[in-house]
Amino acid sequence: MNYNFKDIEAKWQKYWSQHQTFKATNNSTKPKFYTLSMFPYPSGAGLHVGHPLGYIAGDIYARYKRHKGYNVLHPMGYDSFGLPAEQYAIQTGQHPAITTETNINRYREQLDRLGFSFDWSREVRTSDPDYYKWTQWIFIQLFNSWYNKDADRAEDISALESLFDKKGNVGLNAACDDDTPQFTSVQWKQFSKVEQQKILLKYRLTYLADAEVNWCPALGTVLANDEIVNGVSERGGHPVIRKKMTQWIMRITAYAQRLLDGLETIDWPQPLKDSQINWIGRSEGATVVFYTIPEVNDADRYPIEVFTTRPDTIFGASFMTLAPEHELVSRITTAGQKDIVEDYIKQTAKRSERERMADVKSISGVFTGAYAEHPFTKAPIPIWIGDYVLAGYGTGAVMAVPCGDQRDYDFAKHFNIDIPNIFKDVDISEEAFEDKGNTVIANSDFLNDLPYKKAVKRAIFELEKIGQGRGKINYRLRDAVFSRQRYWGEPFPVFYDAEGMPQVIASEHLPIPLPEVEKYLPTETGEPPLGNASVWAWDTRSHTAVSNELIDHKSVFPLELNTMPGWAGSSQYFNRYMDPQNSEAIYSQEAVNYWQDVDLYIGGSEHATGHLLYSRFWQKFLFDQGIVPKDEFAKKLINQGMITGTSAFVYKDSKTNTFYSKNLIGNKTVIPLHAEVSLVNASDELDIDAFKKWQPDYKDAQFILEEGHYIVGREVEKMSKSKYNVVNPDAICDEYGADSLRLYEMFLGPLEQSKPWNTAGITGVHSFLKKLWKLYLEIDVSEPSKENLKTLHKTIKKVEEDIENFSFNTSVSTFMICVNELTSQKCRSKAILEPLAILVSPYAPHIAEELWVILGHQESIAEAPFPKHEAKYLVESTKEYPISFNGKMRFTMELSLDLNKEEIESAVMGHDKTQAQLQGRTPKKIIVVPGKIVNIVG
């Protein structure tokens, strides 16, 4: 009986589905384990072999944990809102919901063929109204919350209103907009309702504001910072410009410190943590207020606030630089400098973000003609503008300390500005001195002779004393723009009242379903696609969306036209899996208290500063609300590496339709062209007939062969359609089966590393499965031999360690060694083969189930207890000692492990080869490590 993977795999996939083998229950006497892989966006292209890598690893772990007696939650779903379906809709008129459904069905078919132990009864789709109802619900909770910095948590907005009633916002320590005015309770009560609402928006955790956004004209939408790569859109590579627009924004900055602190409590990869730390960009320092020196009268004495991380160097400040966009520039520029300043501003505005980035080396700036007064020395300091100062960071102004900051130093040198030295015994004639650790301050009045840390403290103290500064922590993290001018996303549960103020719709009326539109493009007036909807007005009496014609601004109001961004739906899906069909609540407290959090999360590192940061933010918010029990959603996270493609190249003569085999190119001028990888065999030989048929251009091509073959060139590149190096898992399943594919993906190398795919190698794991199958053809109940037991138990030990360490590649090797050994031992013993089937089951579940049946079982192998390794079978009595000379192993010698150092030494010295190695010399020293090694020196 041959190993018929086709029948076996189909049979067990059907069995698992019919018996709901992997359905998780929300209560159990077993310990819980929640393992999750990032859900996919169901694209039209389907899966290629790179996609399932993380799913396979997660599945192995999930199946292993089931064998280990855990109640395992292992769900899967779809991140099904997104741009490609909408772009397709724009081109074809096909409703994105239909495209999405088709794509999901194809994904499901492909996933099912790989034998995953997903609990499909818990599937979620972010574009399903029953799901996005709760995305909208979270938005409402955020809108109704503010961040109390004293309590260090989000609180209900009604608490803030009553605070304002009592004492205004004086002395309030809350996260809010920078331009929030101060007011007393009396003033608060005098504000109109609209004014009050405007104030409250400055505190809400999601708020509407005019913001400088990244506008992508080609996509017709705004993009978040993490959706822009090198100044162009991540999707499509279109240019992005800065533009002011009214947008919904998430006040993620309120959580900056907690997002930073939380990283210390979770087991996530260090590079990922580092990129979040960078992205949040905490810097400690001080704000310092400088006053401009008025030319004429005191009314022109403006404060300029700067942020500095080096308040200790304040006496070294010899000029200030403002961002060209700084609001004060026009007011302080002197008549004499007006033209050149305006010119400079015009020039920098013209330069695109991209040019500014590409050109970091050149120094530019102009003098405004104005001066500011040094807070301590009262000396006048010239005020410059320069585009190295960014309007969006800090206050958009810096105090320049050329002796202590290289950028300021370069700027000063370039424009011949004074560089006073405030460091004791340091030469600054060549470059700035930035070494904080060795700083001792000089020429700085009360800071003289102080080291860095003490000087910082003292400087802040003195600044506070004169009311011109205070200690401050600054974050690079910006609030996240949450509006998208797209159709295929979650609608906001928001309408605009008669005053144009946003009002959220009460939770009980959710979901607000996405309306139908004629066209998916922006309207002629430039409104988002929802502007095309005719039934998109909110009736506050019936609490439903009604025809726009009924808008009267009394009881029927226009609804929000923006939709939510791609990351909205993915920021809480992991909790929804715990109780996915709940229509009363986002999830029951029983469910979330049972599952708590994700124990193992597997996904790509490209989500480091997007999904994984936003999700942590929402989790912390929901924790503050008492809705989730943990303020970090995933204990452990693993980044799977990318599987790259191995492209094949043919070399066409630049003039003729002749192709030269790789090693015959010589110095001919050839054009390398991608060839479809499936036309090339494991020895890099091209199937010429198939190649000719592949594309009409090559029909009459000539081939110059070497030794009868056309040899292609190989190169590792990203897997992509245009490079003709995409490998479809369906094709692999057809030819070798899902178990072979699963094993091979793991066998390729460490999970976290990126590695090239080369289909040729799969025959290795496939013949391993065939050998495994053969072992079970004649099972008997004979007593296992000592050797059999040793092989089995060392395999159990190694495989268990490997799974716990996520080192799946080495387990596959271990299985191969085990099967090779058992085959040569002619092992047929059930006592060995039964535990072996369980060991293999997480990796190759279909064959394991079938072997389980052959072994005489009626039930699925899925919950069979994982075998325990017993050390007693691994005890050795002898050791093959490596005998080295000066650290180099020259030969080995089998010796009893009972021997002591002296006995080993005399045995080794008595050996012929030892004497041959020494050639008469007397060893200086002999190192004997019993059980390990012998090293002879001399």
Add this chain to the structure above:
RNA sequence: GCCUUGGUGGCGGAAUUGGUAGACGCGCUGGAUUCAAAAUCCAGUUCUUUCGGGAGUGUGGGUUCGAUUCCCACCCAAGGUACCA
């Protein structure tokens, strides 16, 4: 530039507290089986060699009886970040 990860045969990779470098698999070479091929099985496969050996884990140093592993300096590749005050 900065941060992170990595660099080992023709290829993917292994070597768990410093102790036999190259496990396992692909590919390749030879052989068995076959009319032939596929499949399967057996042997070999880091380089070099005067067949005794010698060299060897990106490069150069160091620590050690002994370094792929630890330390220092540098080179290269991939990913992240980009004038962050």
